[in-house]
Amino acid sequence: MVLAPMAGVTNVAFRTLCRELELERTGTVSGLYVCEMVTARALVERHPTTMHMTTFGPDENPRSMQLYTVDPEYTYAAAKMIVDENLADHIDMNFGCPVPKVTRKGGGSAIPYKRRLFANIVAAAVRATEGTDIPVTVKFRVGIDDEHHTHLDAGRIAAEEGAKAVALHARTASQRYSGEANWDEIARLKEHVTSVPVLGNGDIFEAPDAVAMMRQTGCDGVVVGRGCLGRPWLFAELSAELNGTPAPASPNLGEVGAIIIRHGRLLADHHGEDKGMREIRKHVAWYLRGFPVGSQIRAQMSLVRTVDELAELVSTLPADAPFPSDGHGPRGRQGSPAKVALPDGWLDDPDDDAVPAGAEVMHSGG
Structure with missing residues (x-):
């Protein structure tokens, strides 16, 4: 895997x-x-x-x-x-x-x-x-x-x-x-x-x-x-x-909260606290999917700025809430199908081995 x-x-x-x-x-x-x-x-x-x-x-x-x-x-x-x-x-x-x-x-x-x-x-x-x-x-x-x-x-x-x-x-x-x-x-x-x-x-x-x-x-x-x-x-x-071994039980919200804090600390170690906390915000939305967490706390967590603030907000979550039944299934981007953008004449000759111009000048981090 x-x-x-x-x-x-x-x-x-x-x-x-x-x-x-x-x-x-x-x-x-x-x-x-x-x-x-x-x-x-x-x-x-x-x-x-x-x-x-x-x-x-x-x-x-x-x-x-x-x-x-x-x-x-x-x-x-x-x-x-x-x-x-x-x-x-x-x-x-x-x-x-x-x-x-x-x-x-x-x-x-x-x-x-x-x-x-x-x-x-x-x-x-x-x-x-x-x-x-x-x-x-x-x-x-x-x-x-x-x-x-x-x-x-x-x-x-x-x-x-x-x-x-x-x-x-x-x-x-x-x-x-x-x-x-x-x-x-x-x-x-x-x-x-x-x-x-x-x-x-x-x-x-x-x-x-x-x-x-x-x-x-x-x-x-x-x-x-x-x-x-x-x-x-x-x-x-x-x-x-x-x-073929027994699957671990899905975590409750208390366990998920501990994982969120650990993730936040790891991100802060890697990026520095400021960028690390900006990065954790999108993950929090995925972590909390389906859990009984009100819009106010979700909004606060989407603006979190420090690891201590993240931990404090996590401490207010209902720790014994079980993993939600609707927390499973597709996640992330889905979007709609669309015609693929290609260079002019790209499909004309599949055996052309010329390197496409300008396709690798991006320094966008991937």
């Missing part, structure tokens, strides 16, 4: 919390917790924000880093830097981002359509890690839209170029995060790619969902993103479910 990188979420604070809760509730840490996606060029150029995003905990093992990249040269340089400076133990590459500002320049989920360019990028990362025990893995979507599926080619190419595993978010880029993930496409990819593990991603919001996906598709593991927003203990439940 893998924690999917999410911008502004899966920093060292959140990953530490997930690991702590899995260990506390199951006695072991078996999940792979991946840091926020970072841009290969920004890493090579040592952009301060990017370097801060690559922070790992002192006992975090394995250290897993995901790269956003469109250029084989920067891919090689970034992967070589990770190797030479011992920055991570695992490199994942993201070709699934559907955000218009990314795809409009030929990045993210637009890349796998360009088969040769995609192959060159994966090959560059693999070449940079040769002779090491750092595996390279690749994540992508079903395709650009229903008329342009690319996942079967992408899985085959990634495996041929030396990737050690592939992961499929079972939506097209045009779906973004709307509708339902099509798990049948994970099954198709698993049948098509037999030389490396295939992981499935999409609509795993509860522990039984992971078992259902693996049974339905035959995939070798699961990648979880939005399902853990406000529920960093979900990986403990997943671990128990996948190993």
Whole structure:
């Protein structure tokens, strides 16, 4: 089971919390917790924000880093830097981002359509890690839209170029995060790619969902993103479910409150108290979903400025309130499907391996 990188979420604070809760509730840490996606060029150029995003905990093992990249040269340089400076133990590459500002320049989920360019990028990362025990893995979507599926080619190419595993978010880029993930496409990819593990991603919001996906598709593991927003203990439940052991009980509000405070302190340690408290505000809304907490206290927590203030507000919550029945299910962004923004002529030649102009100049932290 893998924690999917999410911008502004899966920093060292959140990953530490997930690991702590899995260990506390199951006695072991078996999940792979991946840091926020970072841009290969920004890493090579040592952009301060990017370097801060690559922070790992002192006992975090394995250290897993995901790269956003469109250029084989920067891919090689970034992967070589990770190797030479011992920055991570695992490199994942993201070709699934559907955000218009990314795809409009030929990045993210637009890349796998360009088969040769995609192959060159994966090959560059693999070449940079040769002779090491750092595996390279690749994540992508079903395709650009229903008329342009690319996942079967992408899985085959990634495996041929030396990737050690592939992961499929079972939506097209045009779906973004709307509708339902099509798990049948994970099954198709698993049948098509037999030389490396295939992981499935999409609509795993509860522990039984992971078992259902693996049974339905035959995939070798699961990648979880939005399902853990406000529920960093979900990986403990997943671990128990996948190993056939009793699932830990869902926390009551008192336990959730303690997790909120711990998360806030970890964020303050990572970002400083001012930014850390600005970051915790969005998490609080996810944590309190469905609990009997009035609008006034919610509003106060959305403006919290210090860890002490956060702890004081948490102390006023009804600690014995059980985990709500409507606290389960989909979380985070969903939105609506839309036509994918692409560079002019992008679909004309899938074998064009030219690097898209301007797609990797972003220093937006991923």
